[in-house]
Amino acid sequence: MPIYTSSEAEESNGHSGKFFGRDRSLHATLGGGQVADILLWRNKSLSAALLLGFTMIWFLFEVVEYNFVSLVCHVTILVMLMVFITYTAARFTDWDLPDFHEITIQESVFRWLYRKLNFILIRFYEISSGENLIQFFLVIVALWITSVAGNYFSSLNLLFFCVICLGTLPALYEEYEKEVDHLIRKGKKDATKMMKKFDSEVLRKIPRGQVKEKKRK
Template sequence: MSRSSSDSDHHDTITYQNTPKFKSVFHSVIGNGLVSDVLLWRNTRLSASILLGVTAIWSLFEVYEYNFVSLLCHIFILGMLIIYITYTMAKYTQWDLPDFEEITIPESTFKWLYRKTNQLLLKFYYTASGEDLTRFFLTMTSFWIISVIGSHFSSLNLLYLCFLCIEILPALYERYENDVNHLVSKGIRDMKLLVEQFGTKFLDKIPKGQIKERKRN
């Protein structure tokens, strides 16, 4: 093996060892609890049910061309009929009347959404500030790729594609963590080299005027 090849392998090893633990960042994004269990397929039945449900809704709109307003109204009609039948039967039988005050969305759900939204906004602001040029260019490139892909899909198909990525990719990452971390570390290293070369070839060649010193009185 040549010296340059061995140096490159050694540099890859050092870069990989010095790369931050993507798993900890990954788990900090998805959090713990029910959401992580669904995304990582720890609760197989629930994850499969959500996947089948969203696929069925996508099929209704995209394949059978069902109208969204009609579907929403039919869902409300069905829900009202179920509540009416349940409430009526409870009146004339020994069933206890349902307590509608218990049918509420947990406050923890809103807190989780509020916390995650703020975290995303802070990360977006930090990335857009350009403090980390590698992250800045990677994010810009990702948005551009998504925009190109989105131009070839309808909004519904794009949302369904994003859902499939969110539903499947986290579980695949946890299974093939070492391989993904190695590829990401190499990608970050190549991006840093590209940014350095861009700065050397173009930014350093921009002529800079001489700064005149102020005369002191």
């Protein structure tokens, strides 16, 4: 028998019971595009290549202590030599190489970035407004823990840790979605009880002065 019921949260609040109350699949929540495919390992070769690439960057900077400017210059030199050799060899063969002017960044990439930045800003203002006190305190605690961890780890290590989390946690969550949602619902329920108890035993007992009515002139 399962250790939880799938409709427990739906009957109590009318929500779907999924993480953050979403009613769509995790793939659709993450945008449904190539970024979601990478985070959820739908394109395993590309996801593994990106994760391996970030791991190599972390290894060069943190372990080998490679200088950033030197690395950029050496990588640029290497890429230039590869392009030069490729196009030089193509003159003596029948290789059909793309035109330089066709190798550009698509505008859709920037539109996606702008949408994500606007979404993050809107969520930041919504959480900061205090409409949902639980989310507000959770974000404050998470930021405080991150700031404490920043005193003991370098920025590169923290960035690499975030990349590893982005490359593994969404796929693991999709694999064990029901179990994780059950634990989140239970934790949210316990946190709500604690907040109500704190409000009734502490906040409501704080004396407040009476508001004086303004005299009409």
